[in-house]
């Protein structure tokens with residue numbers, strides 16, 4: 408490990424690579440070693456765009472499934488060029504962290520993946536975002552269906568002013584599910600997946616606002632899961648939470664990646680080191696570097712990445 412890397416970050420990566428629990432207060436259960444997954448490139452993945460492109464094969468021979476593929480994506484807020492030619496491929500059932508200094512375009516990029524920027528006046532987007540083989544900006548997929556397949560969790564927990572049950576049942580009801588038993592099943596399953604069931608099962612009619620901030624964030628995750636998405640986008644989901652609630656969300660996210668593809672914006676490099684399989688570093692609207700988290704934090708290829716992760720700016 409390079410000598411210059413900050414001590415705490417290095418320890419986090421070493422513990423994660425050993426599969427050991429990461430130190431309190433933000434312990435991670437069952438963290439998968441970064442880079443331990445198969446290293447083959449996805450069929451059709453342009454060389455150099457995936458996190459492991461050019462990294463060689465692990466020898467396991469299983470090609471990596473790519474869920475989202477972004478090609479030369481540009482985004483303008485009026486005259487302001489906020490995203491500049493982003494090209495990257497996001498592998499299935501893994502956690503991809505987006506890092507970079509404030510204003511570099513992380514949230515903007517995250518929102519392009521499920522067309523959340525469409526609602527902002529004056530936005531212009533060029534380039535392509537493929538969800539498997541569907542170009543999400545081509546009109547081939549309705550925005551409602553896209554957002555069901557690519558769910559989102561925001562910085563501030565934002566439950567509806569409804570009961571716990573109705574928050575989780577909201578999406579399935581919108582999608583036409585009316586059968587009470589089926590809704591009960593979905594609510595229970597979603598709350599279990601979000602690691603909240605045991606805390607709320609005795610009174611699902613309670614207002615969502617009666618929950619703590621961390622519980623509200625897990626409720627929002629349950630609400631997103633209830634429509635069975637494939638991808639979960641998370642925009643700094645722990646920034647409003649205390650260390651204990653943050654640790655629970657990190658444990659949960661690590662568990663969820665067994666089934667879901669997760670893209671997470673974080674300001675916290677320790678968090679990226681703890682949870683992410685691959686990390687993308689943005690600066691001034693450009694994707695500077697993208698690769699396995701352990702490699703990026705120990706052997707960054709670009710001087711600007713090194714300067715950022717060693718705290719020289721940002």
Ligand SMILES: Nc1ncnc2c1ncn2[C@@H]1O[C@H](COP(=O)(O)OP(=O)(O)OP(=O)(O)O)[C@@H](O)[C@H]1O
Nearest residue numbers: 484487489507508509510511512513514515516527
């Ligand atoms: N609705 C908008 N209209 C105009 N400019 C915007 C809008 N949203 C973001 N921007 C600008 O686009 C750039 C990227 O913003 P974005 O929020 O994506 O950055 P970020 O990396 O997520 O920042 P932070 O870490 O502070 O949340 C910034 O310069 C920001 O001021």
